[in-house]
Amino acid sequence: MFIPDFSSKEYIIFEDLAGLLDLETNYDAMVFVRKQVKEAGIKGKVRFDSESDCVGIYSTNGNKMLQxxxxxxxxxDEEFTFANQREYEQFIGSWKRPKKQKWKVGDVFSIPLPNETYFFGQIVELMEDVFPLCVIFDLHLKTVPTKEDIDNANILTALMLNGMVFDDYTLKVIFEMEIMGEITGNTRRNSVRNVTWSTSHLVDFCMEYxxxxxxxxxxFVIEYK
Known part of the structure; x- marks a missing residue:
C-alpha cells in the first residue's frame, strides 16, 4: 500500500489480483473485490479501476484503506491473520503528507551529480499543463549559480521530465528568471515533446554527454541570445 506523498493525497494499492485470486482478468478481480468490500460493510469513498496487469484501489481515508x-x-489466503493492525492504525493516524515543492515556468533548478557538483536547467513550458519541458545549460559548478551565470550559459539540450521530480525536491528550484529558450512546435518528429526522461538518464547525460x-x-531548441 502506497501512502500519500508529495504528488498524491491518496492511499493506493496496485496489485495483479487476477492471478492471486485465480480469476481470468483484473477487471473480474476488481468487480469481485469491490463486491466483497461492500458486503463487508466497509463504507467511505474507496474507488477502483483496472488495467490488464493490475487492479488499482484508492482512498484518501487511510483506515478505510487498511480495512x-x-x-x-x-x-x-483464508488462513491470513493480521497481527499488527494497531501498529499500522497508529502509523496512518500520525502520518502527515509532505508538502511538495512549488515550481513553475521560468524556474531555474539544480541537477545534483554523484560527485557533489551540479548542472542546471530551466522549465520553459508545461505540456498539457502537467509535464515540464526543460532546457539544460552548459554550466557545471560546485555551488549555486547567479542569474548572470545562467544568462551567460549556452543551452546544451532540452527534454521533458515528470513533474514528480520537482514535487519531491529531486530537482530543487533555485530562483526564477525570464526563460532562456523555447521548444519548437509540436510535431511527431519533435522528440522533446514526445519522450519523457528519468532523472537517472538526465544525470548520465550531464556526467558523460x-x-x-x-x-x-x-x-528543437530556439535559444534566446
Whole structure:
C-alpha cells in the first residue's frame, strides 16, 4: 500500500489480483473485490479501476484503506491473520503528507551529480499543463549559480521530465528568471515533446554527454541570445 506523498493525497494499492485470486482478468478481480468490500460493510469513498496487469484501489481515508488491504489478504489466503493492525492504525493516524515543492515556468533548478557538483536547467513550458519541458545549460559548478551565470550559459539540450521530480525536491528550484529558450512546435518528429526522461538518464547525460537521443533534442531548441 502506497501512502500519500508529495504528488498524491491518496492511499493506493496496485496489485495483479487476477492471478492471486485465480480469476481470468483484473477487471473480474476488481468487480469481485469491490463486491466483497461492500458486503463487508466497509463504507467511505474507496474507488477502483483496472488495467490488464493490475487492479488499482484508492482512498484518501487511510483506515478505510487498511480495512480493504486486510480484506484482500483474507480473500487471497483464508488462513491470513493480521497481527499488527494497531501498529499500522497508529502509523496512518500520525502520518502527515509532505508538502511538495512549488515550481513553475521560468524556474531555474539544480541537477545534483554523484560527485557533489551540479548542472542546471530551466522549465520553459508545461505540456498539457502537467509535464515540464526543460532546457539544460552548459554550466557545471560546485555551488549555486547567479542569474548572470545562467544568462551567460549556452543551452546544451532540452527534454521533458515528470513533474514528480520537482514535487519531491529531486530537482530543487533555485530562483526564477525570464526563460532562456523555447521548444519548437509540436510535431511527431519533435522528440522533446514526445519522450519523457528519468532523472537517472538526465544525470548520465550531464556526467558523460553520451546519450545521443538527449543531445539530439538541441535541434528543437530556439535559444534566446
Amino acid at each position: 480493504v488491504a486486510i480484506l484482500v489478504n483474507e480473500l487471497i 553520451k546519450l545521443e537521443e538527449i543531445s539530439a533534442n538541441k535541434n
